[in-house]
Amino acid sequence: xxxxxxxxxxxxxxxxxxxxxxxxxxxxxxxxxxxxxxxxxxxxxxxxxxxxxxxxxxxxxxxxxxxxxxxxxxxxxxxxxxxxxxxxxxxxxxxxxxxxxxxxxxxxxxxxxxxxxxxxxxxxxxxxxxxxxxxxxxxxxxxxxxxxxxxxxxxxxxxxxxxxxxxxxxxxxxxxxxxxxxxxxxxxxxxxxxxxxxxxxxxxxxxxxxxxxxxxxxxxxxxxxxxxxx
Amino acid sequence: xxxxxxxxxxxxxxxxxxxxxxxxxxxxxxxxxxxxxxxxxxxxxxxxxxxxxxxxxxxxxxxxxxxxxxxxxxxxxxxxxxxxxxxxxxxxxxxxxxxxxxxxxxxxxxxxxxxxxxxxxxxxxxxxxxxxxxxxxxxxxxxxxxxxxxxxxxxxxxxxxxxxxxxxxxxxxxxxxxxxxxxxxxxxxxxxxxxxxxxxxxxxxxxxxxxxxxxxxxxxxxxxxxxxxx
Numbered sequence: 491x492x493x494x495x496x497x498x499x500x501x502x503x504x505x506x507x508x509x510x511x512x513x514x515x516x517x518x519x520x521x522x523x524x525x526x527x528x529x530x531x532x533x534x535x536x537x538x539x540x541x542x543x544x545x546x547x548x549x550x551x552x553x554x555x556x557x558x559x560x561x562x563x564x565x566x567x568x569x570x571x572x573x574x575x576x577x578x579x580x581x582x583x584x585x586x587x588x589x590x591x592x593x594x595x596x597x598x599x600x601x602x603x604x605x606x607x608x609x610x611x612x613x614x615x616x617x618x619x620x621x622x623x624x625x626x627x628x629x630x631x632x633x634x635x636x637x638x639x640x641x642x643x644x645x646x647x648x649x650x651x652x653x654x655x656x657x658x659x660x661x662x663x664x665x666x667x668x669x670x671x672x673x674x675x676x677x678x679x680x681x682x683x684x685x686x687x688x689x690x691x692x693x694x695x696x697x698x699x700x701x702x703x704x705x706x707x708x709x710x711x712x713x714x715x716x717x718x719x720x
Numbered sequence: 721x722x723x724x725x726x727x728x729x730x731x732x733x734x735x736x737x738x739x740x741x742x743x744x745x746x747x748x749x750x751x752x753x754x755x756x757x758x759x760x761x762x763x764x765x766x767x768x769x770x771x772x773x774x775x776x777x778x779x780x781x782x783x784x785x786x787x788x789x790x791x792x793x794x795x796x797x798x799x800x801x802x803x804x805x806x807x808x809x810x811x812x813x814x815x816x817x818x819x820x821x822x823x824x825x826x827x828x829x830x831x832x833x834x835x836x837x838x839x840x841x842x843x844x845x846x847x848x849x850x851x852x853x854x855x856x857x858x859x860x861x862x863x864x865x866x867x868x869x870x871x872x873x874x875x876x877x878x879x880x881x882x883x884x885x886x887x888x889x890x891x892x893x894x895x896x897x898x899x900x901x902x903x904x905x906x907x908x909x910x911x912x913x914x915x916x917x918x919x920x921x922x923x924x925x926x927x928x929x930x931x932x933x934x935x936x937x938x939x940x941x942x943x944x945x946x947x948x949x950x
Binding site: 502503504507508510511514521522523530535537538539540541543591611612630631641642643644645647648651652655660661663664665667668669670671672673674675676677678680681682683685686687689690691693694697698 | 732733734737738740741744751752753760765767768769770771773821841842860861871872873874875877878881882885890891893894895897898899900901902903904905906907908910911912913915916917919920921923924927928
């Protein structure tokens with residue numbers, strides 16, 4: 491069972507690493523972090539770098555594909571013809587094609603969500619509709635056929651546990667849930683637009699727009715660092 | 721406000737990336753990923769690589785320090801004299817010294833938790849006691865003075881949101897919680913040893929021990945990859 495988690499410049503790290511950590515504990519999986527080429531990929535805070543292990547070209551038929559979102563990276567990724575072509579290709583044979591957060595906009599840009607129920611980060615549900623999908627903003631995980639999409643950022647952990655339950659069964663999902671001690675106790679209750687105050691919603695929107703405006707062009711500055719660590 | 725998240729070979733990625741993602745949205749922070757040297761650090765699945773941005777030596781006085789746990793990496797990190805000396809040094813002036821999962825064993829090895837209430841991954845609470853701390857296995861976050869420790873892996877997200885509330889106030893924590901849409905809906909209820917079945921607990925323990933036994937020596941194979949991505 492080969493699992494390909496897509497990396498691209500300007501992605502949001504937790505979108506990928508939450509589900510990566512969960513899926514990686516499933517038995518007999520080969521985990522891949524795929525991008526244009528193996529090597530460092532800069533995430534959307536312009537500080538944290540994740541390592542791609544394989545290229546798109548070297549990963550023509552993963553069993554499970556997961557596409558993360560990104561604050562600055564989603565729009566460039568939607569216009570990335572190599573990524574879009576690869577998604578169209580791998581979706582033909584994948585067992586599950588999945589996304590977290592605004593990663594669903596990239597699936598939609600590839601035509602994979604046309605007329606399909608799906609979800610995304612709460613701020614961009616209308617964009618998902620414009621791209622031809624049927625947004626389900628009240629659901630944390632939306633699945634139809636062999637497509638599954640999750641809401642914003644942290645929803646990827648719930649998606650991955652659900653997916654493990656579907657593919658490997660409930661006991662396997664429970665073992666992983668216990669191993670990562672996923673017994674969430676958020677200290678506040680603002681995790682969904684319906685439970686946050688209007689002021690918190692507006693500040694979240696305004697600040698996200700400000701960060702995107704201030705960001706350097708994605709992919710402009712390649713990651714470079716010493717080739718080895720201890 | 722400088723925040724240093726420690727990276728070391730054989731660490732668990734989500735232990736670090738969960739809180740990193742949360743803390744990085746706080747205003748005016750400089751996020752650093754610190755290790756012996758800048759560059760790639762291989763995590764405990766021997767696939768996923770994270771990039772350190774700074775060395776310990778270049779980061780002598782962070783305001784907040786966070787130490788992740790690691791399935792194969794915690795024990796070597798407890799014997800890493802450079803890391804231990806650095807933790808002792810930075811703890812003298814840090815505003816908060818924190819850990820996730822078995823990261824607390826590393827703080828304990830540095831003498832920082834002697835006689836202090838603390839927590840860790842449910843499998844190693846007894847080790848935490850042997851190292852002189854006072855385990856609080858029923859708490860997801862334990863804080864005393866300027867030390868805060870979290871339970872296993874995913875508890876780092878709760879820790880970081882709580883810490884943002886302490887340092888920047890509740891509204892800031894709520895903005896971040898909403899931005900990462902942290903409205904967890906675990907599809908199963910096995911996230912704590914008290915809610916998992918005996919069989920699931922035993923399988924989780926056995927499999928973790930098997931993985932550790934099969935793992936290659938941590939730090940033996942340095943990360944090497946091409947120096948640039950697009």
